[in-house]
Amino acid sequence: xxxxxxxxxxxxxxxxxxxxxxxxxxxxxxxxxxxxxxxxxxxxxxxxxxxxxxxxxxxxxxxxxxxxxxxxxxxxxxxxxxxxxxxxxxxxxxxxxxxxxxxxxxxxxxxxxxxxxxxxxxxxxxxxxxxxxxxxxxxxxxxxxxxxxxxxxxxxxxxxxxxxxxxxxxxxxxxxxxxxxxxxxxxxxxxxxxxxxxxxxxxxxxxxxxxxxxxxxxxxxxxxxxxxxxxxxxxxxxxxxxxxxxxxxxxxxxxxxxxxxxxxxxxxxxxxxxxxxxxxxxxxxxxxxxxxxxx
Amino acid sequence: xxxxxxxxxxxxxxxxxxxxxxxxxxxxxxxxxxxxxxxxxxxxxxxxxxxxxxxxxxxxxxxxxxxxxxxxxxxxxxxxxxxxxxxxxxxxxxxxxxxxxxxxxxxxxxxxxxxxxxxxxxxxxxxxxxxxxxxxxxxxxxxxxxxxxxxxxxxxxxxxxxxxxxxxxxxxxxxxxxxxxxxxxxxxxxxxxxxxxxxxxxxxxxxxxxxxxxxxxxxxxxxxxxxxxxxxxxxxxxxxxxxxxxxxxxxxxxxxxxxxxxxxxxxxxxxxxxxxxxxxxxxxxxxxxxxxxxx
Numbered sequence: 129x130x131x132x133x134x135x136x137x138x139x140x141x142x143x144x145x146x147x148x149x150x151x152x153x154x155x156x157x158x159x160x161x162x163x164x165x166x167x168x169x170x171x172x173x174x175x176x177x178x179x180x181x182x183x184x185x186x187x188x189x190x191x192x193x194x195x196x197x198x199x200x201x202x203x204x205x206x207x208x209x210x211x212x213x214x215x216x217x218x219x220x221x222x223x224x225x226x227x228x229x230x231x232x233x234x235x236x237x238x239x240x241x242x243x244x245x246x247x248x249x250x251x252x253x254x255x256x257x258x259x260x261x262x263x264x265x266x267x268x269x270x271x272x273x274x275x276x277x278x279x280x281x282x283x284x285x286x287x288x289x290x291x292x293x294x295x296x297x298x299x300x301x302x303x304x305x306x307x308x309x310x311x312x313x314x315x316x317x318x319x320x321x322x323x324x325x326x327x328x329x330x331x332x333x334x335x336x337x338x339x340x341x342x343x344x345x346x347x348x349x350x351x352x353x354x355x356x357x358x359x360x361x362x363x364x365x366x367x368x369x370x371x372x373x374x375x376x377x378x379x380x381x382x383x384x385x386x387x388x389x390x391x392x393x394x395x396x397x398x399x400x401x402x403x404x405x406x407x408x409x410x411x412x413x414x415x416x417x418x419x420x421x422x423x
Numbered sequence: 424x425x426x427x428x429x430x431x432x433x434x435x436x437x438x439x440x441x442x443x444x445x446x447x448x449x450x451x452x453x454x455x456x457x458x459x460x461x462x463x464x465x466x467x468x469x470x471x472x473x474x475x476x477x478x479x480x481x482x483x484x485x486x487x488x489x490x491x492x493x494x495x496x497x498x499x500x501x502x503x504x505x506x507x508x509x510x511x512x513x514x515x516x517x518x519x520x521x522x523x524x525x526x527x528x529x530x531x532x533x534x535x536x537x538x539x540x541x542x543x544x545x546x547x548x549x550x551x552x553x554x555x556x557x558x559x560x561x562x563x564x565x566x567x568x569x570x571x572x573x574x575x576x577x578x579x580x581x582x583x584x585x586x587x588x589x590x591x592x593x594x595x596x597x598x599x600x601x602x603x604x605x606x607x608x609x610x611x612x613x614x615x616x617x618x619x620x621x622x623x624x625x626x627x628x629x630x631x632x633x634x635x636x637x638x639x640x641x642x643x644x645x646x647x648x649x650x651x652x653x654x655x656x657x658x659x660x661x662x663x664x665x666x667x668x669x670x671x672x673x674x675x676x677x678x679x680x681x682x683x684x685x686x687x688x689x690x691x692x693x694x695x696x697x698x699x700x701x702x703x704x705x706x707x708x709x710x711x712x713x714x715x716x717x718x
């Protein structure tokens with residue numbers, strides 16, 4: 129099957145691209161296993177998306193999804209994108225091949241694993257990357273959040289609803305969260321200069337070991353929420369794109385085009401420093417308007 | 424009075440900057456005579472802003488305004504911005520002087536009016552300045568696009584999806600659009616040397632009068648898209664910024680900073696080609712996150 133435009137990914141950036149391409153009357157296909165990206169998993173209500181004083185990520189993505197309900201969606205996983213003459217050929221894990229003149233990559237990023245002992249083994253048994261998903265399971269428990277950026281603080285603040293004692297462990301000397309989030313974190317114990325070394329337990333997590341000032345320390349916790357950043361999802365692109373040191377796709381900031389003509393990357397998957405919903409949406413709209421010129 | 428950040432203008436870009444600066448706990452002042460920019464004046468519902476299937480510009484701006492209700496607003500007109508050491512001094516027509524470390528200019532642009540009879544009266548009743556906004560309303564109708572530059576041709580080409588008969592009226596002897604756009608304009612009737620004189624109708628537009636070779640001519644059309652350029656609002660900035668040939672502020676597309684450190688320009692006032700609400704919002708958020716580093 130041949131399309132004008134294929135959008136890979138269905139978070140805020142991808143959905144906005146789809147909204148705009150529908151208005152340009154393009155023949156467009158969205159390929160994504162799931163809808164909503166990180167937004168659907170956000171721990172706290174969104175208060176900085178223009179137009180909504182407060183909205184859950186889940187509700188906002190439902191509203192956006194509703195705006196693209198007439199667009200064809202293939203719920204499969206992309207494993208390869210190739211360029212042949214003036215067309216891109218997109219292959220899915222399920223064996224489908226589709227082609228288009230323009231491809232917009234909006235695959236976002238996956239939570240970064242720390243690869244410490246116990247992390248994989250206790251996944252779903254005390255280890256989580258998503259407090260909105262798993263928060264209620266930790267009612268009355270003591271938990272540690274690993275990571276002192278905004279995501280870590282928002283996770284900890286959210287978990288005040290459920291957990292008993294909450295720690296935030298930050299590897300660096302200072303937390304990186306916004307002052308607003310730091311102020312909301314009253315009652316939460318923040319430990320800086322702390323490197324997680326091991327997650328221990330029996331059937332479930334009951335302890336973490338971390339190093340601080342070259343000493344080993346223990347905390348008795350029944351939950352560990354890891355918020356150590358994100359890894360962009362770009363493996364299927366091969367050498368069609370260049371990546372920066374964070375493995376983000378390098379784009380031209382004017383139009384979000386990659387080094388390959390007709391191939392765009394928008395939202396958290398690209399090298400833009402501001403990882404925010406409305407910024408991802410703006411990029412999604414911009415790429416379509418530029419991509420339209422190829423078609 | 425001294426602030427961390429002054430935002431000049433209160434359309435979608437400026438308001439989003441304000442939403443983000445409040446979250447960073449910055450001491451911020453918005454200076455704007457009115458709220459909403461072009462968005463508040465939109466005659467038809469917005470269908471391409473992510474999160475709302477349909478919303479009037481008026482309603483959307485009210486919702487955004489509600490998100491900045493705790494922010495100080497000075498309802499005056501800026502007449503001058505100067506830089507002194509590491510501070511900007513902003514002066515208003517009403518004689519106030521305020522200062523800040525960072526200034527975000529979000530004053531937008533106004534579509535250039537032709538000031539012909541009927542233009543103001545039929546706004547939203549057949550007269551439009553934005554085909555992506557209003558195009559679908561003209562399905563099956565005959566329309567005239569006023570302006571034979573690229574914007575006019577792109578409007579006409581876009582409208583082929585919806586409209587029946589399409590005219591382009593160009594004031595000069597030759598159209599100024601690129602050859603590429605001219606080639607795409609098959610089926611569109613281009614009339615050069617044509618000066619629009621009047622837009623007529625009853626409840627809605629039904630006719631335009633134009634002069635060519637000193638003769639008056641009529642066209643029966645139900646829509647008039649005026650594409651006579653935009654006028655960015657930059658007069659108060661002096662030589663703190665460079666302008667392009669469209670009088671838009673030249674910015675670095677990564678962070679929307681102008682040639683002057685700490686002075687940013689977001690939304691329709693800058694040289695970005697995609698003039699859309701969600702794009703302006705994304706720029707407003709991005710500039711604040713970068714601007715925060717100065718403070």
